[in-house]
Amino acid sequence: MWSRNDPTLFIITGAMAAGKSTVAKARVQRFPRSAHVGGDAFLRMIVNGGAVMGPVLKAEARAQLTRRLQ
Template sequence: MTNNNNEITSESKNERGIFLITGIMAAGKSTIAQLLSERLEKSVHVRGDLFRKMIVNGGVGMSDTPSIEALEQLRLRYKLAAKVSDEYYQSGFNVVLQDVIIGPMLQDIVEYIQHRPLYVIVLTPRPEIVAAREASRPKKGYGAMDISSLESVLQSETPRIGMWIDSSNLTPEETVDEILRRVFTEAKIQ
């Protein structure tokens, strides 16, 4: 599917798909999703967090002990992202959807996305790498989520589906190269 230069071959360029990239905050999802999108023909990058940002009044943020309303708003965000991804796919696009989707809800969004092939990529840089990245960027209003709590949910409650990549020692470009080497054989969800 990829050649020695880590470019997508013409065979895989013609095979459209939905590529779901997840991980905890500051795992590199946005950067990797954008770079992957740029390597795919006729592609779109769906940023799931945009649906949270659309709420003007009444938004409830996530926390280590989220309220029922916070969970319902999160579920709505995932459903909207899945529908948009399906619409773009149906219109002939490769779709790269990225968001923080961990715990049992990863299986939920896999079910919300109707079109296949679907490829799930979970970015798992070490917690100290994530903490350094998070400390270096401006606060974005993700709610009162602790990195160690998110890491715990990722490692102990998230279904082991798709392809998991420890990108701690990889540049963003190397991470995308690794994804392209492995995605079509390791990340496909039936």
């Protein structure tokens, strides 16, 4: 049986402006120990070679997205 003290990872995805950050922030507030790391934090970590993610993905962007989701 799951308890609030079990390590848990929630990944919330969706279209831009769909309310992902709002849902994520509300979700983490329900736990005694929690963190919310937004996608923009990961983008700021990329120093060189980050591909642009958009409605049409080039081959490199698709490859990077695939690696992130593995």
